Amino acid sequence: MISMSHYRYFEVIALLSLLNVASFFLSLVFGAIYVPPSLFSSHPYSFIVYSIRLPTAISTASIGADLSLTGLILQMILRNPVMDPYVTGTASGAGFGAVLTYALLAFNFPLFLVQGISPFLAFIFSMVATIMTLIIGKKGDTYSLVIGGVVVSYFFSALIIVAESVISRVTPEVPPLLFFLFGEIDDVSWIETAILFNLTLVLGYFCYIIGRKIDVLTLSDEISFSKRINPGRYRMLIIILVSAVVSADVSVGGIIGFLGIISPHIMRGILGGRSTGSMVVPVSLLGSSVLLLSNVISRGALGFTLPLTAVTSLVAVPVITSILRRYPNVD
Amino acid sequence: MLIKGLSIEIHGKLILSGINLSFVKGLNVILGPNGSGKTTLLRAVIGMIRPIEGGVSLDDEEMGYSPAEFFPAPMRVIDVMRSGTRIQDSVYLSYLQELGMHEYMDREFSSLSSGEKRMVLVAKALAEGNVILMDEPLSNLDARNYVRLVKTMKRFSKAKTIVSTSHDVELGTIADRVVLMKEGKVFAEGEPSSVLSEKTLSELYGVKMRRVNVGERIIFVKDISDI
Known part of the structure; x- marks a missing residue:
């Protein structure tokens, strides 16, 4: 019994690895222009492939894994299957912090410094947003956290729009609104990667x-305490880590939605519910593959470009519907 | 385990006042009406609630805890058992076997019935310490699992300190020691034969309790004959 499910576990990981390699390869081939593998090493395509698409693909894979893993652990610690850093407002808070940093350009800060500061301000506001959501959703069921998150996300999205229109009047170097609100991963530097x-x-x-x-x-706060694990402290530590990682991701790729719901949920469907530790590898592999493929579509594989969240949302709708249908009363 | 002058306030309301108790190896059963502070007492022992006065001293013993309420975590039974610890699977397997739950190792915890989930958490608690706290372990159990669990509790109480709250007076009658709690105070405590009587129990619950002889054994039942 145990060995059988193990076999299946590693089989699934092997398939996911293949999917990951394939998606990675596709994101080197497709983009604004189509570069077949035969041209990878010839000028000028080698520059596009190795200096632009390769770091961008690695970053996309990282962001995909991050958003999926943070979704997984938020769902666990908040005991709610529809949590991810997008739903909790963490990403919107980070987006606002990132936009706000560009105001420094008006004070003659060099652009590279602004881009360096941006994740830190993003981190502060992502923490603020997450804690706001937790406070609003504190005394309720699954849905009050979701509604708290929706309120907070809209609040910070509104702030992003206001900040963007004020700051872009002063300095044109601020990234476009669509980038922050719906995400875009393009032309990422090797340092950021x-x-x-x-x-x-x-x-x-x-x-x-x-x-x-x-x-x-x-499982239970009581059992945690009996093992000398303080649940409040651990939850806070995890939320700080989630906010920090999401802030770095948002600073590079903008706000990308629902990946943290899609990937853990599909993995639970395939493998069954499992311990967090055993979900780390499959959830990250699937998350990075989904984002790599979404980014291929987003960057124009269909002949037109799309914001990333437009693509991930389309994938998320059936997934979220199935979660809510499966757990009519999660609490 | 020694509880000395323990007082606890929650939202300005005194839940426990001046509790003095010591629990030793054996089956200790805490009885009392809803809201008498049984769960709060267990939570104070694990440090979940800070007392305003007094405290609990444990000789650095490993604790196991089986809560009254818990989240049906989306993972397998074996993952539930492993959670929060580094104990070997073989140990968990033997405790699950004890409660007839070993075939459930690979099943998803959330798909079990509420009684089965409870049995899993009791097996986890028993495997994890010398001091085992159980909050209403017998709720939601069918007759078969009830008997199986009581037997297991009794057997492990020879080697471990088991402290269990219950609404089941019958569990009190087979305990090594009973503690009756009412309105945040210890109402009576001692050996079941000296503490449990029609009078004390009727006073404790505020309803008429009757003593019944079943063969050699004495049990207490709620008197609902006049309803």
Whole structure:
């Protein structure tokens, strides 16, 4: 019995790895222009493939894994299957912080410095947004957290729009509104790529080593306390980590929605519910594949470009519907 | 385990006042009406609620806890067992076997019935410590699981300190020690034969309780003959 499900587990991971490699390869081939593999090493395509598409694809894979993993652990610690950093307002808060940083351009800060500061301000506002959602949704069921998140997301989206229109009047270098509100991963530098990739490794490692603690937080506060695990402190620690990672992601890719719901839910469908630790690898692999493929579509594989969240939302609708149909009364 | 002068306030309301108790190896059963502070007492022991006065001293013992309410976590039974600890699977397997739950190892926890989930959490608690706190472990159990669980509790109480709250006076009659709680105070405590009587129990619950002899055993039932 146990060995059979193990076999299936590793089989699924092998298939997911293949899917990941395939999606990664597709995102090197497709984009504003089509570059077949035979042209990868010839001028000028080699520059496009190795200096633009390769780091962008690595960043996309990292962001996809991050958003899926943060979704997974938020669902566990908040005991709610429809949580992810988009629904909790964390991403919108981060987006507002990132936009706000561009106001520094008006004070003659150099652009590279602004881009360096942006994740930190994003982090502060992502924490503010997340905590606002938690306070609004505190005393209720599954849906009060969701509604709290919707309210907070709209609030910060409105702030993003206001900030964007004020700041873009002063300085044109601020990224377009659509980038912040709906996400776009394009032309990511190698430095940003290195930071994102390392953050993903840290997040994955962290989820893996404290996986059993996350599991007991999900199960019961009493059992956690009896194991000398303070649930409040651990939840806060996890929310801080989630906000930090999401802030870095939003600073590079804008606000990308629903990946954190899509990927853990599909994995639970395939593997069954499992411990957080054993979900880390499959959820990250699926999340990065879904975002790589979404980004291929987003960047124009169908002949026109689309914001990323437009693509991920289309995938999310059936998934979220199936979750809500499956758990009519989650609490 | 020693509880000394323990007082607890929640939202300005005194829930426990001046509790003095010591629990030793054996089956300790806490009886009392709803809202008498049984769960709060257990929560104070694990440090979940800070007392305004007094405290609990544990000799650095490992604790197991089986809560009255819990979240049906989306994971397998074995993942539930492993959660929060680093105990070997073989240990968990033997405790699940004890309660006849070993075939459920790979089943999804959330798909079990509420009684089965409770049995899993009791097996987890028993596997994880020398001091086992159980909050209403017998609720939602059918007759078969009830008997099985009581047997298991009784057997492990020879080696461990088991403290269990219950609404089931029958569990009190087979305990090594009973504690009756009312309105946040210890109403009576001691050996079941000296503490449990028609008079005390009727006073404790505020309804008429009757003593019944079943063969050699004495049990207490709610008197609903005049309804």
